[in-house]
Amino acid sequence: MLAIRQMLCRRLMTGIKMSMEGRLKTFVAISVFLIIFALPGSGQDLVLFAQESCSMGNSTLHIVDVDAESAKVWLVISEPSGSPLSEIMSLNDTLFWKNRTLNIAGIYAGGLSDLVLLRINSSD
Numbered sequence: 001m002l003a004i005r006q007m008l009c010r011r012l013m014t015g016i017k018m019s020m021e022g023r024l025k026t027f028v029a030i031s032v033f034l035i036i037f038a039l040p041g042s043g044q045d046l047v048l049f050a051q052e053s054c055s056m057g058n059s060t061l062h063i064v065d066v067d068a069e070s071a072k073v074w075l076v077i078s079e080p081s082g083s084p085l086s087e088i089m090s091l092n093d094t095l096f097w098k099n100r101t102l103n104i105a106g107i108y109a110g111g112l113s114d115l116v117l118l119r120i121n122s123s124d
Contacts, residue, residue, distance in 0.1 A: 025111060043121035045105070049113040056100070056120070066114035071107050073116050 046054060050066040056077075064074040064086075071091040078084040087095055095102040099122055106117030 043101075043119055046118045046120065048116050048118060049110070050116075051113070061102075061118075063116055066107060066116055068107050068109035068114040073104055073107060075102075 048054065048061075048063045050063055053060055053062040055061075059077055059079045062076045062078065064076055066073050072088055073090075074086070074088050076084050076086045077097060085097065089095060089104050091104055091107055093104050101121045103119040103121075104116065105119040106115075108115040108117070
């Protein structure tokens with residue numbers, strides 16, 4: 001998250017030298033970023049790029065690929081003690097895994113890579 005914030009701040013500070021199209025893209029990216037973090041909800045919200053991983057306990061969630069045009073996300077959950085779970089999910093799809101619920105809450109087309117807003121709720 002810190003890297004995204006730093007990138008957006010850098011874009012804002014250098015916006016004077018940007019073209020009108022660049023300014024518009026930066027404005028849209030900042031707007032999406034602010035909307036994502038202003039959304040109410042329980043659980044944990046994660047914004048992940050394609051090819052990014054995050055740990056959930058002793059498991060790893062890996063976003064293999066994101067296609068913003070078709071609104072599809074390929075994710076893999078791997079555990080040290082079992083075979084990986086591989087799923088292709090669409091926007092608003094929910095995956096029930098162990099004591100967690102994973103929901104694809106948003107898919108956004110990014111400049112360098114597409115983004116996924118993943119909402120994780122735990123029943124603990």
